[in-house]
Amino acid sequence: MRKLFFKHLYTILSPQIMNKGNLMETNLVIEGFKFMGLGMGTVFLFLVVMIFSMNLMSYIIHKFFPEPEATVAPTSSAAPQQDNKTVIAAITAAIKHHREG
Template structure:
């Protein structure tokens, strides 16, 4: 084989490889878009429900418990520096 034939085969192989990668990436992008559409269409999440204040809401805490919580927070902050 001459050097020009080797060079042409190398260019041909390069173009074949680049074309294969390009087609693979196009297929990958298309499949990601299809999966995104399918997930968005069929897997709709229900809207978040607001949580009502239960028996442990802040209005129900007595003064002694609130003072203990404040003291614990102050002690924790003093230890951390």
């Protein structure tokens, strides 16, 4: 039974299939699966390497280049401002949602 299934699968996915006439044509579906394997593999490989390097980078930066506490003035004034913005955005979104809903 299992053999039969594989045999059938082989005829669908065989590299060369008979196409109506006598012309031999390469099976594009197989090519498509190859593309998928290589493509998804590369995308994930890239992102996994990127995640590792991001973690490594933040580890190094936090260990050796912590944000200077002395020059807090410019950074701290910028950071809360950003926080405020997100808070304000969140509040407005919530209000809007409340009014609409």
